[in-house]
Amino acid sequence: MTQTAVVTGGGTGIGRAVAGRLARDGFAVTITGRRAEVLKETADDLGVQWVAFDAAEPDQVRGALADLPETVDVLVNNAGGNVRAGAGDDLAGIKAQWLANFEANVLTAVLVTEALTPRFAHGVRVITIGSIAGTRGGGDYGAAKGALVPWNLDLAQDVGKLGGTANVVAPGFVADTEFFGDALTEQRRERLVGQTLVGRPGVPDDIAEMVAHLASPGARHVTAQVLHVNGGALAGR
Numbered sequence: 001m002t003q004t005a006v007v008t009g010g011g012t013g014i015g016r017a018v019a020g021r022l023a024r025d026g027f028a029v030t031i032t033g034r035r036a037e038v039l040k041e042t043a044d045d046l047g048v049q050w051v052a053f054d055a056a057e058p059d060q061v062r063g064a065l066a067d068l069p070e071t072v073d074v075l076v077n078n079a080g081g082n083v084r085a086g087a088g089d090d091l092a093g094i095k096a097q098w099l100a101n102f103e104a105n106v107l108t109a110v111l112v113t114e115a116l117t118p119r120f121a122h123g124v125r126v127i128t129i130g131s132i133a134g135t136r137g138g139g140d141y142g143a144a145k146g147a148l149v150p151w152n153l154d155l156a157q158d159v160g161k162l163g164g165t166a167n168v169v170a171p172g173f174v175a176d177t178e179f180f181g182d183a184l185t186e187q188r189r190e191r192l193v194g195q196t197l198v199g200r201p202g203v204p205d206d207i208a209e210m211v212a213h214l215a216s217p218g219a220r221h222v223t224a225q226v227l228h229v230n231g232g233a234l235a236g237r
């Protein structure tokens, strides 16, 4: 029987590359995100299904269940990003900023995982996209990505009872996504590339390769780990 994969944030960037790779590997893939038009275009290109909902909103996650697969073999919690709340520098603004990144990066993964847990197949693979910032620092965004690590440890215990695995894939700088918006100057790009040992930016396919491995039969004994994919920008951790 064809195995299923759900990729949150699958309309663009890393999630799109993951969805394409898993589809080529034979999975029946469903991509999700908030923008229906982006999802539709990507889904048409890749030959996958799509469902539009905000993964940080409980009602929307619940409402999407009817359009998500009844059995889930692979869940890729990829939705997220470094959200700028723009709420000012006073304490109320700081609170809004931290909550915005917590919602975007932690709650998106937690809510979708909780909603789909009753549908997890035996041997399920849950792969959550963290960040280099979750280990080496990065303000409210880094703290949110870092919070995924202990959450993933609990999840690995739970899915282990199903013979499944749960891992965090932590990318370094990945070009060709919407992550940086207009904020990636040439100077910043050069600095980020300069931190790698391989002298190039990551590309979405670099991350998709690791995710595809974790979703494959050969990775059945890899669980409760953080897999860093960063060209050596963060060495030996």
Ligand SMILES: NC(=O)c1ccc[n+]([C@@H]2O[C@H](COP(=O)([O-])OP(=O)(O)OC[C@H]3O[C@@H](n4cnc5c(N)ncnc54)[C@H](OP(=O)(O)O)[C@@H]3O)[C@@H](O)[C@H]2O)c1
Binding pocket: 008, 009, 010, 011, 012, 013, 014, 015, 032, 033, 034, 035, 038, 053, 054, 055, 056, 078, 079, 080, 081, 082, 104, 108, 129, 130, 131, 132, 170, 171, 172, 173, 174, 175, 177, 178, 179, 180
């Ligand atoms: N690019 C990098 O250098 C880098 C490095 C480390 C980690 N990461 C992580 O990699 C993941 C993918 O990012 P990317 O670089 O591929 O950037 P991206 O192109 O901006 O992709 C993020 C995707 O997540 C979706 N998304 C965001 N918030 C959502 C929400 N509340 N509900 C549903 N979907 C949501 C977005 O679609 P909609 O806007 O349509 O919802 C978008 O498709 C993110 O978790 C990011 O933090 C990226």
